[in-house]
Amino acid sequence: MTSFAYMLTALIAMLPAPFFFKTPMRVPFRAVLIGFCLLLDELFVCLLSSPAYPHYELLPFQMLALSLCISTLFLGKRRRLFASLATILWIWIDFFGMLSLSYRGVDFLWMPFVVLPLAFYPIFFMHPYKKETRFCLAVIWAAAWILSYAWTP
Amino acid sequence: MNILIFGIALLLPGLFAVDSALTLGPSSWDISQQRFWGTPIANFVFWIGLAHAGTFFSAILLVLGARWQHRVAFMAELSTLAALMVAASFPLIHLGIPSEFYQMIPMGNLRSVFVNPESPLVWDFVAILAYGIVSSLYILLHLFSLQKSSLERFRRPFAWILFPLVLWVHTIVSMDFAVTFVPNWQGAYFPLYFIFGALYSGVALVLVLTELSGRRVRAVEDLLISFSWAILAFWVWEALAKGIWHSEILVLGFLVPQLLWISKIREIQGARVLVAISGMVSLWWERLLLVQPESLDWTWVDIGLLSFGIGAFCVLFSLLRRGVQKAFPLALDENALEELRARPVQFARKPFWISICFGALAALLFAVYFVWNVPSITWMRLIPILFPIAALTAALSLSFFAARKVWSSKRIAWILGILLLWGVGVWGLVFRGSDVSYSEAFVTVSDQAGKLKSSAVDAREIWNARCAACHGKDGNLNRKFVHEYYPLPQTLSLSRIDSLGMDSLKRVILDGRNYMRPFRGRISDKEAAALVHYLKSMALQKEKGGLE
Amino acid sequence: MKISRASFLKLLAGAMAAVSLFGCRKGKPLPRNKHAKSLNKPDKNLWQKEIDEARLLKPRPEPLAPVPRPGAHPKFRNGNIRFGMAIDLDICDGCGKCALACMLENNVPRVTSEDAKKGRYMHWLELRGKMPVMCAHCGNAPCEKVCPTGAAVASPDGFSSMVYPRCIGTRFCGANCPLHARKFNYADSLTLGLAAKFNPEVPLRPQGVMEKCSLCIQRLQNARIQAKTFGTEWLGKNVFPACAEACPKGAILFGNWLDPESELVRKTQNRGIYAPKSVAKFLPAVVYLRGKA
Numbered sequence: 001m002t003s004f005a006y007m008l009t010a011l012i013a014m015l016p017a018p019f020f021f022k023t024p025m026r027v028p029f030r031a032v033l034i035g036f037c038l039l040l041d042e043l044f045v046c047l048l049s050s051p052a053y054p055h056y057e058l059l060p061f062q063m064l065a066l067s068l069c070i071s072t073l074f075l076g077k078r079r080r081l082f083a084s085l086a087t088i089l090w091i092w093i094d095f096f097g098m099l100s101l102s103y104r105g106v107d108f109l110w111m112p113f114v115v116l117p118l119a120f121y122p123i124f125f126m127h128p129y130k131k132e133t134r135f136c137l138a139v140i141w142a143a144a145w146i147l148s149y150a151w152t153p
Numbered sequence: 154m155n156i157l158i159f160g161i162a163l164l165l166p167g168l169f170a171v172d173s174a175l176t177l178g179p180s181s182w183d184i185s186q187q188r189f190w191g192t193p194i195a196n197f198v199f200w201i202g203l204a205h206a207g208t209f210f211s212a213i214l215l216v217l218g219a220r221w222q223h224r225v226a227f228m229a230e231l232s233t234l235a236a237l238m239v240a241a242s243f244p245l246i247h248l249g250i251p252s253e254f255y256q257m258i259p260m261g262n263l264r265s266v267f268v269n270p271e272s273p274l275v276w277d278f279v280a281i282l283a284y285g286i287v288s289s290l291y292i293l294l295h296l297f298s299l300q301k302s303s304l305e306r307f308r309r310p311f312a313w314i315l316f317p318l319v320l321w322v323h324t325i326v327s328m329d330f331a332v333t334f335v336p337n338w339q340g341a342y343f344p345l346y347f348i349f350g351a352l353y354s355g356v357a358l359v360l361v362l363t364e365l366s367g368r369r370v371r372a373v374e375d376l377l378i379s380f381s382w383a384i385l386a387f388w389v390w391e392a393l394a395k396g397i398w399h400s401e402i403l404v405l406g407f408l409v410p411q412l413l414w415i416s417k418i419r420e421i422q423g424a425r426v427l428v429a430i431s432g433m434v435s436l437w438w439e440r441l442l443l444v445q446p447e448s449l450d451w452t453w454v455d456i457g458l459l460s461f462g463i464g465a466f467c468v469l470f471s472l473l474r475r476g477v478q479k480a481f482p483l484a485l486d487e488n489a490l491e492e493l494r495a496r497p498v499q500f501a502r503k504p505f506w507i508s509i510c511f512g513a514l515a516a517l518l519f520a521v522y523f524v525w526n527v528p529s530i531t532w533m534r535l536i537p538i539l540f541p542i543a544a545l546t547a548a549l550s551l552s553f554f555a556a557r558k559v560w561s562s563k564r565i566a567w568i569l570g571i572l573l574l575w576g577v578g579v580w581g582l583v584f585r586g587s588d589v590s591y592s593e594a595f596v597t598v599s600d601q602a603g604k605l606k607s608s609a610v611d612a613r614e615i616w617n618a619r620c621a622a623c624h625g626k627d628g629n630l631n632r633k634f635v636h637e638y639y640p641l642p643q644t645l646s647l648s649r650i651d652s653l654g655m656d657s658l659k660r661v662i663l664d665g666r667n668y669m670r671p672f673r674g675r676i677s678d679k680e681a682a683a684l685v686h687y688l689k690s691m692a693l694q695k696e697k698g699g700l701e
Numbered sequence: 702m703k704i705s706r707a708s709f710l711k712l713l714a715g716a717m718a719a720v721s722l723f724g725c726r727k728g729k730p731l732p733r734n735k736h737a738k739s740l741n742k743p744d745k746n747l748w749q750k751e752i753d754e755a756r757l758l759k760p761r762p763e764p765l766a767p768v769p770r771p772g773a774h775p776k777f778r779n780g781n782i783r784f785g786m787a788i789d790l791d792i793c794d795g796c797g798k799c800a801l802a803c804m805l806e807n808n809v810p811r812v813t814s815e816d817a818k819k820g821r822y823m824h825w826l827e828l829r830g831k832m833p834v835m836c837a838h839c840g841n842a843p844c845e846k847v848c849p850t851g852a853a854v855a856s857p858d859g860f861s862s863m864v865y866p867r868c869i870g871t872r873f874c875g876a877n878c879p880l881h882a883r884k885f886n887y888a889d890s891l892t893l894g895l896a897a898k899f900n901p902e903v904p905l906r907p908q909g910v911m912e913k914c915s916l917c918i919q920r921l922q923n924a925r926i927q928a929k930t931f932g933t934e935w936l937g938k939n940v941f942p943a944c945a946e947a948c949p950k951g952a953i954l955f956g957n958w959l960d961p962e963s964e965l966v967r968k969t970q971n972r973g974i975y976a977p978k979s980v981a982k983f984l985p986a987v988v989y990l991r992g993k994a
Contacts, residue, residue, distance in 0.1 A: 249870015249909030
């Protein structure tokens with residue numbers, strides 16, 4: 001998988017994010033929306049990537065985590081709670097995914113776990129609805145995305 | 154009442170199956186020779202999944218602030234306890250030697266053996282133990298908070314501990330499969346997949362239970378549809394990434410729940426229950442096919458274990474509900490609950506953070522101890538057991554704070570004392586362990602292969618090979634090696650040998666004494682006798698040498 | 702609740718009936734680890750027959766993949782011993798004498814006819830096609846990683862050992878072994894008369910534990926004790942496992958991969974070294990020789 005294709009997956013993941021929680025919606029409709037986006041992510045990963053990429057199995061779910069993180073930037077209320085939950089979800093997916101891959105001899109990437117907890121600083125210590133906070137968070141999440149790229153020769 | 158009778162009807166034949174499984178061992182149920190795992194593991198994963206419902210409704214929805222959660226909370230919490238007990242019994246049935254399950258407790262090197270913290274089964278054991286204790290404490294807290302409103306402020310802190318723990322437990326169950334080299338068990342996405350599967354089946358269970366108690370909560374139905382979409386994404390990914398595709402699972406688990414979109418069908422109680430049951434069946438089948446994809450050459454024990462699971466759950470659940478109804482009549486009275494809900498929500502901040510610190514400290518100490526003693530392990534692989542330890546410690550300390558609100562310190566001291574005594578007792582039992590019953594190894598060695606030796610020359614060879622390491626080649630102590638032993642091995646002088654007699658010396662060789670290990674099974678009676686003679690001849694020679 | 706005398710009796714009778722049903726199991730319960738004498742004269746032909754039976758089940762040889770020459774064990778980088786084997790497939794004609802020798806040396810039990818139908822043979826060394834296959838003693842052994850109790854554990858001598866008293870029978874190691882070289886004791890074979898103590902130095906394994914090729918650890922340890930007693934430097938010389946000893950053509954080479962003088966290292970020079978494909982990436986110590994390098 002080339003780094004270009006990898007960035008493309010990020011783009012695909014981020015595109016539907018603003019619409020996840022924008023309009024008031026009944027729970028099952030929202031679930032269908034998110035589930036559908038996840039299905040699309042899987043399809044894209046299937047087309048763009050190949051099983052040779054070490055994180056191939058994990059990638060659609062990393063995309064899901066990224067889009068959930070981004071979607072919290074557009075929340076009207078309880079942004080702190082959901083932004084931190086989404087970040088923890090990302091750490092969770094990455095950590096256990098990479099842990100199980102490490103038993104198969106895939107390198108464990110440390111950097112995402114250094115960068116992602118940094119997101120808690122803007123979440124808890126900056127004003128949740130200001131532009132700077134959103135910018136900070138976007139930068140941190142983008143950095144985490146780039147750093148969790150498993151480079152393959 | 155009906156649930157109880159239904160449960161007993163299923164439990165009794167189930168118990169025969171369990172009895173057979175325990176006496177006859179794993180050959181009594183169906184196991185493929187490639188994977189060695191069978192129905193007990195599939196049932197375990199299924200029931201531990203159902204055990205998530207309670208915590209999901211009670212803790213996660215409480216934390217996320219869903220307004221309707223109290224209507225199903227008690228039901229769900231009771232089903233958690235019952236399902237957890239059922240789930241915990243299956244791995245024990247699965248074991249080759251069930252009575253030795255405690256060997257998985259990470260107690261350090263107390264039995265001169267460290268557990269292998271790299272193994273997901275150790276994580277599993279710790280996580281489930283912690284989850285069982287913490288969720289029992291949580292339900293107790295919930296029940297007591299009905300009577301003593303001062304306890305209400307501890308519920309949310311407790312829920313915040315339980316929320317990650319429940320997800321952690323199922324993540325770790327998924328790791329049992331994800332870390333292996335079995336092709337269809339591999340999957341870095343398994344943690345999330347298993348969590349969603351667990352929550353889905355748990356929601357379905359709660360739906361069935363609420364309907365059976367004659368109530369209807371629409372939000373639960375919505376959740377069922379939502380999770381069916383989530384699980385669909387995973388099934389599609391299983392097909393895309395690994396080529397695993399079972400259409401019957403998809404129909405039962407995804408298509409059937411979509412019927413709930415049609416309001417006409419949704420209004421029929423029977424249809425709702427059937428849809429939920431269809432979801433549960435599909436998930437059970439999915440786990441079974443995960444564990445055992447190729448052969449399904451079932452014996453009656455496999456079916457009996459399934460019946461045991463359902464029966465035991467129904468019996469435990471209805472007994473727990475009766476108990477709660479007797480002791481806390483408020484808990485199942487919806488109107489009373491509605492009033493109680495009007496109480497202002499508080500959060501016991503200080504006890505919460507203190508407890509978190511305690512938990513973190515306990516996990517840290519454990520990690521340091523382990524890494525200090527077993528520096529060869531990859532310490533990252535210790536993390537999965539650290540969190541359950543932290544959560545357990547934090548929950549215990551939080552319960553202590555809560556107990557101080559309602560009980561006098563004298564009473565608490567009593568309870569702590571009893572718990573401590575009990576804990577020390579259990580610790581002692583585990584430390585002692587059971588006898589490793591290798592009675593076979595001590596069967597008198599019969600001369601079958603015809604290669605055992607008894608002549609004096611052979612005796613010297615045996616002496617040099619077996620005994621000389623401690624006693625020295627010449628019968629003088631090998632001080633360099635045994636200097637740290639106390640008591641030191643006896644000096645084998647002629648007078649001492651004569652006073653002991655040949656027979657008792659032979660017994661010492663065969664049965665051991667002090668630091669000397671028994672050699673029965675490793676050498677024959679004849680050889681032992683030859684060794685004693687050799688001993689004596691050496692002592693004689695020494696005596697002579699001394700006289701000269 | 703008051704119980705009348707009649708209903709009490711009814712309850713009691715019902716309970717007794719239910720309890721008595723527990724005795725109606727079809728199979729006989731197997732008493733665990735009872736003291737029992739082995740057969741006086743075990744018929745070795747029975748073992749030979751079972752080997753012939755089992756090899757029909759696995760007519761295809763393991764696919765092989767080229768591997769580098771085994772070196773130090775990854776967990777014991779500074780060790781000076783890594784025991785291993787090389788099986789010369791150019792010489793081996795699949796006679797199966799190694800399999801019988803292995804069973805007799807290690808007191809490997811036979812299995813019941815039901816288990817045999819399901820292919821649950823205990824053979825530590827089994828013949829797949831004409832190829833003798835046993836535990837590859839991987840350096841990065843998958844079985845050792847998942848064993849919760851440390852029963853499957855790396856030996857400082859560079860092979861993968863099995864500590865029976867620690868084993869509680871989770872069978873995780875067996876599931877995780879891509880070569881399927883691990884065997885589980887489904888039955889109490891001693892009580893059933895399927896096991897015999899041919900070799901007094903090897904304990905019989907109880908029901909419920911895993912076992913596998915140990916590279917004849919009893920022989921290795923005897924040789925070590927001997928060397929220690931006489932104070933000589935050992936390095937794993939002058940010791941051979943039963944299969945290597947039994948091979949009429951000398952196709953099984955045994956020795957220390959780290960000792961350049963050893964027969965194993967000398968005779969594998971300039972040979973093509975292969976390992977079963979499924980375990981090739983785990984640094985196996987038991988390899989196969991085929992053709993020239």
